[in-house]
Amino acid sequence: MSLGNRTILVVDDEPRTRQGIRQTLEVWAAGRYIVETADNGIDARDRLLQGRVHLLITDVRMPEVSGLDLIRSLKGEVRKPVIIVISGYAEFEYVQQALRLGAVNYLLKPLDKGELVQVVEAALKQEEEQQRHEKLEKLVDHKLMEIDPDTAGMGEPVKEALAYVEQHLHEQLTLAEVAGMIHLNASYFSVLFKEQTGVSFSEYLSRLRIQRAKELLLQTRLPIGEIGERVGYRTDKYFIKVFKSLEALSPSRYRQQMKDERSEIQ
Missing domain, CATH: 1.10.10.60 (Homeodomain-like)
Structure with a gap:
């Protein structure tokens, strides 16, 4: 499976969390995926408009443009990434909203590295199935x-x-x-x-x-x-x-x- 051109975008306004996720995923991916980051929802939205992102991992609460706003902005897009949201224990209502908006899973802070990798692997498998389904739709009459x-x-x-x-x-x-x-x-x-x-x-x-x-x-x-x-x-x-x-x-x-x-x- 050739996955080198598939991209994961990590969005979090907390530098420690953002860089921690990036480092964990880069070690796990070993070059199979491109891992990019954004420290706010505005930059993340710009990045999503520039080119294909396969997996979006975003904090639900950020200044100006929250993770929920970011997910809402993807409504109507033909090729949306699969989405994982991050939140604190006190913010579970935001997680519920994100799941209703189409997120496939969530992670609670403080993040566990093993759980992060497990959830990411499952989300990417789901994204691959979506790709196959889209391709089949284009092939069959x-x-x-x-x-x-x-x-x-x-x-x-x-x-x-x-x-x-x-x-x-x-x-x-x-x-x-x-x-x-x-x-x-x-x-x-x-x-x-x-x-x-x-x-x-x-x-x-x-x-x-x-x-x-x-x-x-x-x-x-x-x-x-x-x-x-x-x-x-x-x-x-x-x-x-x-x-x-x-x-x-x-x-x-x-x-x-x-x-x-x-x-x-x-």
């Missing part, structure tokens, strides 16, 4: 996942059509051609297909092609144009247009984005 040929409502003609499309995805398929293969009138087949799958034939074909294209983008180094051809598109331009309409980014950007995330979590 949920509408396709909902189409199950084994469901009771799926008739044989539509099952045959799904199987035929799977096997001939690289060809120039049309609704009329597939309808003819299963000996149905094209108009009737169109209605039947949407009724039993929940999507039109053309939408299904596009989604399946783009799903296959995503797999090829991740698993091979094939040029974009060749991938488009392999999933049934005659021109790069049209392939890119359909890909963007479903994924909101180009095939090359998708490949790069997924490659960047894979390098973080492998």
